[in-house]
Amino acid sequence: xxxxxxxxxxxxxxxxxxxxxxxxxxxxxxxxxxxxxxxxxxxxxxxxxxxxxxxxxxxxxxxxxxxxxxxxxxxxxxxxxxxxxxxxxxxxxxxxxxxxxxxxxx
Numbered sequence: 001x002x003x004x005x006x007x008x009x010x011x012x013x014x015x016x017x018x019x020x021x022x023x024x025x026x027x028x029x030x031x032x033x034x035x036x037x038x039x040x041x042x043x044x045x046x047x048x049x050x051x052x053x054x055x056x057x058x059x060x061x062x063x064x065x066x067x068x069x070x071x072x073x074x075x076x077x078x079x080x081x082x083x084x085x086x087x088x089x090x091x092x093x094x095x096x097x098x099x100x101x102x103x104x105x106x
Contacts, residue, residue, distance in 0.1 A: 010018075024030050
């Protein structure tokens, strides 16, 4: 029964892996490289987050721009319609004025 409560012995693969890890950690160059890679990973994550934030902001600005363009196009169309209506009124008034002057001349 006592053998059932003890953990099984590690496999040779596990022992080999642990010995390889010990060898790896024994080298100061390897430890320094791991720290360098960890710092690079943190910097890359920060850059990714900044790029994502900028991308989201750009998408938001593009949406606002499209809305502004649509509003501008609508305002231009209304202005052109108003100008056409004013031109029509101006032409009508000019014809009336011409008729009145013609009537006075008689």
